[in-house]
Amino acid sequence: MIKAIRGTRDLLPPDTALWNFVEGVVRDVMRTYNFQEIRTPIFEATELFARGVGEETDIVAKEMYTWEDRSRAASEKGQSLTLRPENTAGVVRAYIEHKLWDRGLNKLYYIGPQFRRERPQKGRYRQFYQIGAEVIGPASSGSESPARDAEVLEMLATLLDRLGITEWNLELNSVGSSQERVKFNEALRKALEPVKDKMCADCQRRATTNPLRVLDCKVPEDQPIIEALPRITDYLEEDSRKHFEAVKEILTKVGVPFTLNSRLVRGLDYYTRTAFEFTHGALGAQNAILGGGRYDGLSEALGGPAAPGIGFAIGEDRLVMSLQEKSSADSVLRKPDVYIAAMAGMNGEAARLARELRRHDLVVELGDDGFRLKKSFEAATKAGAKYILIVGENEVNSGSFALKNLATGEQISVPRTDLPQKIRS
Numbered sequence: 001m002i003k004a005i006r007g008t009r010d011l012l013p014p015d016t017a018l019w020n021f022v023e024g025v026v027r028d029v030m031r032t033y034n035f036q037e038i039r040t041p042i043f044e045a046t047e048l049f050a051r052g053v054g055e056e057t058d059i060v061a062k063e064m065y066t067w068e069d070r071s072r073a074a075s076e077k078g079q080s081l082t083l084r085p086e087n088t089a090g091v092v093r094a095y096i097e098h099k100l101w102d103r104g105l106n107k108l109y110y111i112g113p114q115f116r117r118e119r120p121q122k123g124r125y126r127q128f129y130q131i132g133a134e135v136i137g138p139a140s141s142g143s144e145s146p147a148r149d150a151e152v153l154e155m156l157a158t159l160l161d162r163l164g165i166t167e168w169n170l171e172l173n174s175v176g177s178s179q180e181r182v183k184f185n186e187a188l189r190k191a192l193e194p195v196k197d198k199m200c201a202d203c204q205r206r207a208t209t210n211p212l213r214v215l216d217c218k219v220p221e222d223q224p225i226i227e228a229l230p231r232i233t234d235y236l237e238e239d240s241r242k243h244f245e246a247v248k249e250i251l252t253k254v255g256v257p258f259t260l261n262s263r264l265v266r267g268l269d270y271y272t273r274t275a276f277e278f279t280h281g282a283l284g285a286q287n288a289i290l291g292g293g294r295y296d297g298l299s300e301a302l303g304g305p306a307a308p309g310i311g312f313a314i315g316e317d318r319l320v321m322s323l324q325e326k327s328s329a330d331s332v333l334r335k336p337d338v339y340i341a342a343m344a345g346m347n348g349e350a351a352r353l354a355r356e357l358r359r360h361d362l363v364v365e366l367g368d369d370g371f372r373l374k375k376s377f378e379a380a381t382k383a384g385a386k387y388i389l390i391v392g393e394n395e396v397n398s399g400s401f402a403l404k405n406l407a408t409g410e411q412i413s414v415p416r417t418d419l420p421q422k423i424r425s
């Protein structure tokens with residue numbers, strides 16, 4: 001028996017309707033904010049992620065699916081390739097490769113699978129799906145403006161509200177420019193020196209390799225030590241402070257609530273200034289539905305021109321999970337409006353009628369003329385159809401059909417031309 005690989009899963013009906021609902025709402029919302037879709041390959045050169053996400057991050061250090069891709073001719077060199085663990089690096093690569101700065105400000109979104117070798121658990125998979133967006137362009141296009149940060153955050157609040165997810169919490173921080181981060185990292189390293197031996201093994205390693213990551217630690221015994229560490233807020237210089245103030249001011253003005261969290265640093269190295277996460281109470285341990293922030297130096301780190309940007313990635317798996325907890329999810333699933341039961345020899349006539357009704361955008365389930373009537377009723381009930389329509393020789397000749405409401409048991413005789421309207425009502 002061959003099974004799906006651990007950490008991957010099949011998405012089956014009726015859940016797929018929920019996924020399509022989410023993606024439909026996303027596309028609608030993106031359109032009103034004038035974002036356009038981009039699709040990048042699901043595998044890229046390994047170096048893109050090493051440089052773009054950061055060698056010291058958990059993602060690059062431990063979680064990537066990487067292989068040496070042999071070329072066909074022995075004379076050609078092989079290449080190290082990686083299944084994308086996130087999509088921002090790929091979008092910025094495409095920005096550079098296609099000189100998208102010629103278009104001014106780019107507002108792009110994507111929906112697609114990402115791959116990380118994490119320990120699978122509820123809400124955490126090795127193939128998972130992200131819905132993300134990136135606002136990127138030369139500084140002259142306004143890409144650095146706090147108005148963009150606030151617009152992205154307000155869009156996310158709107159999106160979650162439109163999906164009916166109300167119990168979200170926006171956690172906000174500024175992680176400073178890369179220069180401020182260098183100073184803060186130094187301060188952290190110094191402050192960690194005398195205490196790191198009392199911390200968990202991960203923190204001991206991070207204290208030298210990437211002190212910022214220590215702030216992410218969830219080990220309870222480490223928390224009092226972390227609470228006493230320096231705060232990024234004290235290392236922001238005037239520009240960054242002003243930028244952050246402006247973002248908060250706009251959010252307050254448009255009525256998007258947020259909580260400040262000076263320990264929020266996010267798992268990727270490229271973030272600068274605004275960093276954020278939306279969490280959701282009903283999700284349990286894996287409660288982050290989405291995360292994002294500004295990445296003003298990423299394009300340059302990948303060999304491109306200066307191109308400030310801000311973006312986010314929503315975990316679509318978790319978004320769907322939080323919808324599943326709601327009873328409103330049922331309304332997304334469209335059951336058949338009508339089940340057509342064909343009497344003996346009437347498959348052709350039944351198919352003709354089905355074709356007519358489907359042209360009226362009705363959802364039609366079609367049986368088989370070999371079924372006895374009892375079996376047709378059972379099949380119609382199992383499919384959740386609202387009506388059953390009987391197509392026999394008499395009905396076709398008289399042009400009048402028996403239509404039975406499966407919930408109430410009421411049966412009426414309906415002329416052919418009135419069927420679409422009657423079934424819809």
Ligand code: AMP
Nearest residue numbers: 123124125128288289290291313314315
């Ligand atoms: P990140 O790219 O790590 O900032 O993650 C952004 C969002 O993607 C998170 O808030 C999660 O909702 C989702 N996510 C990240 N990793 C996983 C995973 N292994 N399984 C499911 N969702 C994930």
